[in-house]
Amino acid sequence: MVTYILRRTLMSLPILLGITILSFAIMKAAPGDPMSLMMDPTISQADRAKFIEKYGLNDPEPVQYVKWLGNMLQGDFGTSIVKKGTPVSELILSRLPNTIVLMLFSTLVALLISIPFGVLSAKRPYSKLDYGITVTSFLGLAIPNFWFGLILIMVLSVNLGWFPTGGVGTLNADFNIFDRLHHLILPAFVLATADMAGITRYTRSSMLDVLKQDYIRTARAKGFRDNKVIFKHGLRNGLLPVITIFGLMIPSFIGGAVVVEQIFTWPGLGKLFIDSAFSRDYPVIMAMTVISAVLVVVGNLIADILYALVDPRIEY
Numbered sequence: 295m296v297t298y299i300l301r302r303t304l305m306s307l308p309i310l311l312g313i314t315i316l317s318f319a320i321m322k323a324a325p326g327d328p329m330s331l332m333m334d335p336t337i338s339q340a341d342r343a344k345f346i347e348k349y350g351l352n353d354p355e356p357v358q359y360v361k362w363l364g365n366m367l368q369g370d371f372g373t374s375i376v377k378k379g380t381p382v383s384e385l386i387l388s389r390l391p392n393t394i395v396l397m398l399f400s401t402l403v404a405l406l407i408s409i410p411f412g413v414l415s416a417k418r419p420y421s422k423l424d425y426g427i428t429v430t431s432f433l434g435l436a437i438p439n440f441w442f443g444l445i446l447i448m449v450l451s452v453n454l455g456w457f458p459t460g461g462v463g464t465l466n467a468d469f470n471i472f473d474r475l476h477h478l479i480l481p482a483f484v485l486a487t488a489d490m491a492g493i494t495r496y497t498r499s500s501m502l503d504v505l506k507q508d509y510i511r512t513a514r515a516k517g518f519r520d521n522k523v524i525f526k527h528g529l530r531n532g533l534l535p536v537i538t539i540f541g542l543m544i545p546s547f548i549g550g551a552v553v554v555e556q557i558f559t560w561p562g563l564g565k566l567f568i569d570s571a572f573s574r575d576y577p578v579i580m581a582m583t584v585i586s587a588v589l590v591v592v593g594n595l596i597a598d599i600l601y602a603l604v605d606p607r608i609e610y
Contacts, residue, residue, distance in 0.1 A: 306591040313587045318359045321576045372577035382581045393562035399478055404486035412497025434491030443484040443557040460559035481558040489543050501532040537600045
């Protein structure tokens with residue numbers, strides 16, 4: 295397993311390198327001059343030349359890329375253009391805990407709701423319960439996150455007042471775990487909606503195949519209770535396709551968080567990314583792109599490792 299992980303990691307390095315080259319080229323080709331935001335409009339030409347020299351902006355673009363890549367490998371993503379002089383790594387680290395909390399909570403919500411519903415749907419195929427779960431799943435896949443989030447804010451927050459409209463906690467209030475959870479429920483549920491729908495459908499389809507296997511019929515013939523047969527003997531093998539979805543959920547949460555965090559004013563990486571895109575803060579955008587690419591590689595690697603843990607027949 296260790297050899298496999300090392301081999302997969304080494305195979306991923308050229309992919310990540312290609313992503314950094316492509317991202318850097320796109321940033322350089324984008325219109326506008328974001329570096330002018332860092333300089334005083336009344337600056338003299340001599341001082342402007344010193345500024346450009348300081349940041350290496352007069353170097354050829356391949357040289358700029360090599361310098362940026364070398365600094366990034368040392369953990370230095372540069373400084374923010376908009377927030378002058380602030381290191382990009384500092385901005386990311388200040389937002390990272392909020393995004394991790396949101397991702398973990400939404401993942402937990404998605405798995406705890408979707409897997410049992412997928413099993414129930416497979417246990418009673420073509421019943422009213424199955425049709426109801428199927429229709430709900432398709433609605434979850436079809437409804438955009440931003441629209442669903444706005445509807446929940448309007449109904450549950452504005453009209454009923456059950457939940458706050460946004461933020462990570464009550465303004466100017468001391469830290470309170472229940473207050474944080476109260477602010478976390480709506481954005482986590484909206485972020486988990488699309489994944490819940492997909493996991494439910496994959497769980498149902500996989501469990502339908504598993505429940506037809508000979509070892510399931512043998513377990514039932516031995517007199518085991520139906521729930522024990524399904525959840526102990528069947529679910530473990532039925533989770534293999536779900537693990538694939540789980541591996542892809544890790545990077546997809548960053549993409550989903552871009553929308554959800556903006557709607558709920560959640561101060562995480564997603565909101566940082568979209569704010570940086572609007573202000574053309576290229577160093578932050580580049581850092582977020584690299585982080586997203588690494589999450590894709592890590593997510594697929596975690597899925598492969600979970601395969602072997604769930605199904606002993608799989609060996610690497």
